Amino acid sequence: YHMQAAQWHCLELTLTSTSAYANPVQETELWAEFTGPTGETQKVRGFWDGGAVWRVRFAPSAVGEWRYETSCSDTQNSGLHAQTGKFSCTPPTGETRFAQHGPVRLAANKRHLEHVDGTPFFWLADTAWNGPLRSTPQEWNQYLHVRTRQHFSAVQWVSTQWRAAPDGDIEGGLAYTGDNSRIEINPSFFQRMDERVAAIANAGLLNVPVLLWTLGSAETQQVNPGHSLPEDQAVLLVHYMVARWGAYPVVWILPGDGN
Incomplete structure (x- = not known):
């Protein structure tokens, strides 16, 4: 794999636009669809970061091999559209509550917050x-x-x-x-x-x-x-x-x- 990311940690893809836009965020949209090890898919937006640079940030939710494919509203933009790749998601590392237990969500009972592993989160x-x-x-x-x-x-x-x-x-x-x-x-x-x-x-x-x-x-x-x-x-x-x-x-x- 040319890329690795720890579970629940931010992975960043960097893409270079082959088209120039006077006002990029008004003129085009970038998406990336990520497919996880059990076939689950997540679609996230990319963003313009100045000049010809666009980025996609994604936090993989499961350990294993992930694949991605980008799509751009300007399908003629070969630098942003239909870019593909894969990366390996490794077990979580780090000492913080999020590294150990994952991001925060609403619990199933709708009455409190918890990490994705079920650990309660006190706000x-x-x-x-x-x-x-x-x-x-x-x-x-x-x-x-x-x-x-x-x-x-x-x-x-x-x-x-x-x-x-x-x-x-x-x-x-x-x-x-x-x-x-x-x-x-x-x-x-x-x-x-x-x-x-x-x-x-x-x-x-x-x-x-x-x-x-x-x-x-x-x-x-x-x-x-x-x-x-x-x-x-x-x-x-x-x-x-x-x-x-x-x-x-x-x-x-x-x-x-x-x-």
């Missing part, structure tokens, strides 16, 4: 809304160290510019720019957020991002994507973030302060 979270956005790497690592020591299990945070960070991240980066009717994704913003997401997971904490802050009554309502973006653009933005972070242990908060 103790902090609303560090601006944490990933406004921290330095050193500050974020210190925060995670403290919360881990205090036996927290999750971190709730906001994933884009919003009313309490209208100028975006600590470097002034925005998740998206352009006209709200046709947004332009900013990959460098999300590459920086990826580092925070990975740090949360590596600390053994559950990522709980708010995807669309939605408050519509504040002075800064136009910066809240759940309020200011039309539905098709809000859906596009959510799909992009789910593609980037869905292979990590994660629970999504769709809106914040809104319906």
